């Protein structure tokens with residue numbers, strides 16, 4: 001509704017005034033609750049954020065139906081922590097967790113910095129990553145925020161400790177489901193498998209057993225995109241992913257012949273990320 005229309009109708013009559021206020025409230029609740037045209041959840045607030053130097057996506061999720069509006073960030077980047085925390089504050093959310101899908105080699109995680117700026121926040125990474133964090137999750141664990149939760153699925157292969165966080169399966173959980181795949185599955189691609197305990201065969205099995213078994217309309221939100229894509233679905237990737245639609249042997253051949261240079265940040269990022277982004281902290 002144009003603002004002009006709301007303003008002019010405010011003065012028409014008491015009945016119109018009530019009607020207009022109702023419309024404004026409705027507009028506000030739509031702005032807070034809806035995140036994508038395909039969302040069926042009235043509880044979830046969702047925002048995809050981007051860090052341009054490493055082409056990393058950070059995801060902000062919150063249960064806005066809960067009085068505290070508990071929120072979490074998936075794969076925050078150190079350089080955009082201030083932006084992310086300002087957004088959290090502006091929206092009146094209470095950040096409780098900062099999660100990583102894996103030990104990143106191309107950027108420093110924002111989790112350590114978030115903890116220093118917002119001390120109540122707990123860092124989360126998989127136990128299999130061998131990293132330090134406040135909470136070390138394992139496959140099958142649930143990360144709850146308000147009435148919503150993320151399920152932890154082990155998807156090693158890009159690194160040995162990669163996990164995919166998937167929104168819950170249940171009547172009050174967002175539909176379609178959403179999978180935050182890190183670098184295990186990218187849109188029409190996947191993470192490299194030539195370092196950090198990577199294994200192409202393991203990655204192939206992870207994606208096929210842990211991601212492609214999700215409902216076909218599950219939304220795929222990766223840790224990166226270099227071509228401008230923002231979201232995909234399980235069905236799309238099962239049909240069109242140029243690597244993972246191949247058989248296991250062909251996939252192995254592709255991954256062994258990528259001939260990629262090592263990430264410029266690797267020597268700095270990996271040691272920092274093993275301690276959640278702060279080399280001088282113990283968590």
Ligand SMILES: [Fe+2]
Pocket residue numbers: 102103104105106158183191
């Ligand atoms: Fe990665």
